[in-house]
Amino acid sequence: MNATTEIIWGESVVDGYYAGHPGRVYEHSPASLAAVLDSVGRWEGRDFLVQGERRIFHPEFRDAIPTAARYLAKLGVRRGDRVVLHCYNRPEFVLATWAAWWLGAVPVYANRWWSGHEIEHALRLTTPAMVLTDAPELFGPDLLGTHCRLEPIADLAELWDQPAREHPPVRDGDLDDPALILFTSGSSGAPKAVELSVRSVITNQHSLLARSRRLPQHLDPAAPQPVALVCTPLFHIGGISNILTNLIIGGKLVLTTGRFDAGEILRLIEVERVQTWGGVPTMAVRLLEHPEFDAHDLSSLRSFPLGGAPLPATLLERMTATLPQLRKRGLANTWGMTETGGFMTVAGNADLESRPGTVGRPYPVVELRIADPDETGSGEVLVRAPTVMLGYLGIDDGPVDAEGWLHTGDLGHVDADGYLYLDGRSKDIVIRGGENIACAHVEKALLTHPAVVEAAVFGVPHEDLGEELAAAITHRAGSPVDPEELRAHVQGTLAYFEVPTLWQIDDKPLPTLAGEKLDKKSIKAAFTESVRKG
Structure with a gap:
């Protein structure tokens, strides 16, 4: 790559102005998506997209x-x-x-x-x-x-x-023009449409490539081709990063042919000599526990980033023990959401080992602060970055304030060295296997059943999925219902992953707080205790 490319994809960060407010920006960055395409090579003779027998160069x-x-x-x-x-x-x-x-x-x-x-x-x-x-x-x-x-x-x-x-x-066009719309589950109601700008798409990619030393000026065309495997949906926020990364760096992007199958993943890593495969922790667990794990050659795997859910320390230990080539580098934990337009923080191997539980430090253009911290330093995580969404379509009063700070709804604290730790969520969201589920959306669907009087939906820990969805239901006296009937009732309204898998059904009223709001905390505690007692 020439000096012109280096000017287009600079690494220095300066104070700038975007979306009507100040913030950090890269001093030199592509000015349009067309400029992104113009700034990278054609990568003659290299596969780009591979799925089954199909190969697109x-x-x-x-x-x-x-x-x-x-x-x-x-x-x-x-x-x-x-x-x-x-x-x-x-x-x-x-x-x-x-x-x-x-x-x-x-x-x-x-x-x-x-x-x-x-x-x-x-x-x-x-x-x-x-x-x-x-x-x-x-x-x-x-x-x-x-x-x-x-x-x-x-x-x-x-x-x-x-x-x-x-x-x-x-x-x-302008860098703050809309470039992409994705959907996420908010704390209430149906999926929300997140509008990302051209600047958001480009800057997120800029940060990821700068962090991994893979900006166009860093690439060696004579080096072996990077190979990445993707099994998470391209319609999620991580999908656009996979698409752009491999187009820019001349990588091969291997796509699975259906729903997640750990056996297919093992086969593709071996056959395509995959170097990078990432996903949610649930997928890592299923891969490690697959009965044919030891029968496959996974020596090509060099990078295994995880995100979308907390990374348990026990899983990290298993991964480094089973895949020793990842022990010194290649593992990462990230934090971000659809509303942030991508990742806000990243933690590498050394960070994960020395600071268990951290999701890392912010990328260079990301500003992060904790709002209204309690005595332990924990409060709502606020972020400001060029990648943050323009807003939700159809919603004027969104979580981005006038100064550009996104109120994430996640609770966390920052240590003295700037590393972020997540302490929970202030919004009523369950993350099941990487899919966000708005509890209020599920409750609304359940309450349309004529026999249901009250419904409280919440997440409970699950060893494989991270969380699974539980529902506490109060039915009308003399009108009992069972889980099968309720599942069938919501099938046309909810996605399959939004349907509860655990149920507590009774005709007794659910406990409430002042103002008659359901006391989710005590409902969940009682449910957990009843499960523990069997």
């Missing part, structure tokens, strides 16, 4: 972007339009993302596991011009309306073989 992918953009434009997509991507992981998901950006449109990452009710909510909120999906049967005419076009995302697969033709990208 880097040059092939680069050439297909304007072709796909032209395809979307012919179907009516224009600058500023929103394009919903609703599918499981596949190469066309990556292509559609870049094709939308090429046109100046905004990709909307929909959760493929949603119920029909949640899909309807997302379409109503985002008003897209197009839906690209692998399940068109879920989108009826009444759902789409007259201004939204439905297309099978598989149709984009035909574009890989078409000859490249010039189609200049849309290059104008």
